[in-house]
Amino acid sequence: xxxxxxxxxxxxxxxxxxxxxxxxxxxxxxxxxxxxxxxxxxxxxxxxxxxxxxxxxxxxxxxxxxxxxxxxxxxxxxxxxxxxxxxxxxxxxxxxxxxxxxxxxxxxxxxxxxxxxxxxxxxxxxxxxxxxxxxxxxxxxxxxxxxxxxxxxxxxxxxxxxxxxxxxxxxxxxxxxxxxxxxxxxxxxxxxxxxxxxxxxxxxxxxxxxxxxxxxxxxxxxxxxxxxxxxxxxxxxxxxxxxxxxxxxxxxxxxxxxxxxxxxxxxxxxxxxxxxxxxxxxxxxxxxxxxxxxxxxxxxxxxxxxxxxxxxxxxxxxxxxxxxxxxxxxxxxxxxxxxxxxxxxxxxxxxxxxxxxxxxxxxxxxxxxxxxxxxxxxxxxxxxxxxxxxxxxxxxxxxxxxxxxxxxxxxxxxxxxxxxxxxxxxxxxxxxxxxxxxxxxxxxxxxxxxxxxxxxxxxxxxxxxxxxxxxxx
Numbered sequence: 258x259x260x261x262x263x264x265x266x267x268x269x270x271x272x273x274x275x276x277x278x279x280x281x282x283x284x285x286x287x288x289x290x291x292x293x294x295x296x297x298x299x300x301x302x303x304x305x306x307x308x309x310x311x312x313x314x315x316x317x318x319x320x321x322x323x324x325x326x327x328x329x330x331x332x333x334x335x336x337x338x339x340x341x342x343x344x345x346x347x348x349x350x351x352x353x354x355x356x357x358x359x360x361x362x363x364x365x366x367x368x369x370x371x372x373x374x375x376x377x378x379x380x381x382x383x384x385x386x387x388x389x390x391x392x393x394x395x396x397x398x399x400x401x402x403x404x405x406x407x408x409x410x411x412x413x414x415x416x417x418x419x420x421x422x423x424x425x426x427x428x429x430x431x432x433x434x435x436x437x438x439x440x441x442x443x444x445x446x447x448x449x450x451x452x453x454x455x456x457x458x459x460x461x462x463x464x465x466x467x468x469x470x471x472x473x474x475x476x477x478x479x480x481x482x483x484x485x486x487x488x489x490x491x492x493x494x495x496x497x498x499x500x501x502x503x504x505x506x507x508x509x510x511x512x513x514x515x516x517x518x519x520x521x522x523x524x525x526x527x528x529x530x531x532x533x534x535x536x537x538x539x540x541x542x543x544x545x546x547x548x549x550x551x552x553x554x555x556x557x558x559x560x561x562x563x564x565x566x567x568x569x570x571x572x573x574x575x576x577x578x579x580x581x582x583x584x585x586x587x588x589x590x591x592x593x594x595x596x597x598x599x600x601x602x603x604x605x606x607x608x609x610x611x612x613x614x615x616x617x618x619x620x621x622x623x624x625x626x627x628x629x630x631x632x633x634x635x636x637x638x639x640x641x642x643x644x645x646x647x648x649x650x651x652x653x654x655x656x657x658x659x660x661x662x663x664x665x666x667x668x669x670x671x672x673x674x675x676x677x678x679x680x681x682x683x684x685x686x687x688x689x690x691x692x693x694x695x696x697x698x699x700x701x702x703x704x705x706x707x708x709x710x711x712x713x714x715x716x717x718x719x720x721x722x723x724x725x726x727x728x729x730x
């Protein structure tokens with residue numbers, strides 16, 4: 258399409274439709290986010306990763322930074338490949354939020370079936386499964402959009418922003434949802450011409466004032482057509498009736514991390530108040546009493562739903578670990594040990610201690626002489642609650658020698674009790690990622706632990722031995 262033809266449709270329809278005789282092409286994505294970012298490089302990757310995890314297919318990210326280098330450096334991996342997750346654009350004129358949104362509507366809105374305008378301090382929260390596609394399966398086909406109410410999270414007592422993740426640093430919120438909403442809307446239902454005509458329209462919150470015929474619902478499935486009339490009195494009346502503030506929290510809402518610290522009142526002003534961000538000036542006028550009151554309001558309730566969800570997502574990294582994660586500390590490394598005898602030079606104590614070095618090599622690091630029921634013992638130094646044992650077998654031959662064993666414990670090295678016995682003859686490895694692992698969630702109280710290889714005229718040898726637990730209370 259020639260530019261002279263394209264520009265003629267700027268105020269009337271998206272570019273892809275204009276170049277296709279008014280017909281919108283089939284969308285590439287189901288659910289997409291559109292965001293404007295300024296000074297958000299510290300949090301942008303968490304925000305992208307989180308929303309990807311709950312089912313969004315694509316993000317259109319507009320940097321409104323003076324220079325895009327820093328944020329682009331963070332999100333560059335998301336923009337690469339044949340099917341990038343992020344479409345990135347830089348809009349260098351500060352404060353032009355409306356123009357960034359309209360650039361998306363003009364150039365990209367036909368690429369996605371559903372779209373949502375969301376800020377980087379906002380996280381869509383869906384219960385119980387936190388998965389948007391599953392939630393939307395329950396939305397009727399004649400619905401044009403879904404409103405998700407805000408719920409503001411507080412600073413958790415931070416005077417300055419701490420390092421780390423938003424979702425794990427902030428677990429306190431206000432006691433219910435509040436009037437403002439964010440909207441997931443069908444892209445083909447966006448009132449494009451009206452948005453162009455009335456550039457002051459609050460499309461980040463609602464569309465019915467531009468098109469009263471839009472069929473909008475809240476997360477409870479209730480009609481939202483008149484919701485924003487006489488704002489905020491009408492919304493408050495609706496929310497304060499029939500326990501809606503709590504009911505919505507149990508279904509879905511936008512977690513809004515407005516103030517990550519007490520210093521944020523000033524940071525929001527410093528970030529810029531030009532253009533569409535002029536309303537940010539109000540935060541700089543807050544007295545200390547007003548700041549305190551705001552913190553009290555937004556830190557009323559402890560809520561770990563997002564914290565726990567994000568913790569589980571991050572812990573999924575352990576799915577790729579060569580060795581499974583252990584919940585307890587290693588309480589045996591570098592502790593004193595002894596054994597029945599040694600086939601190596603040096604003392605039995607020196608030979609026994611080699612398997613507690615923490616250095617895995619795949620070969621036997623200790624080795625008894627030929628014995629009847631050879632044993633090895635470690636002194637943990639104090640009475641401990643032992644929860645886990647890992648045995649690393651040698652991988653250079655004869656792994657069957659220690660396939661069967663007995664584990665005993667003692668509090669005084671005089672009287673011993675059996676903890677567990679393995680006599681199935683099943684081989685296990687070690688450095689290859691398959692050590693033998695025994696776990697007791699309740700824990701066994703002992704200071705001394707002994708491993709015995711049952712049998713006449715046999716050997717005991719290991720690569721490494723590890724015990725995990727904690728000091729006994």
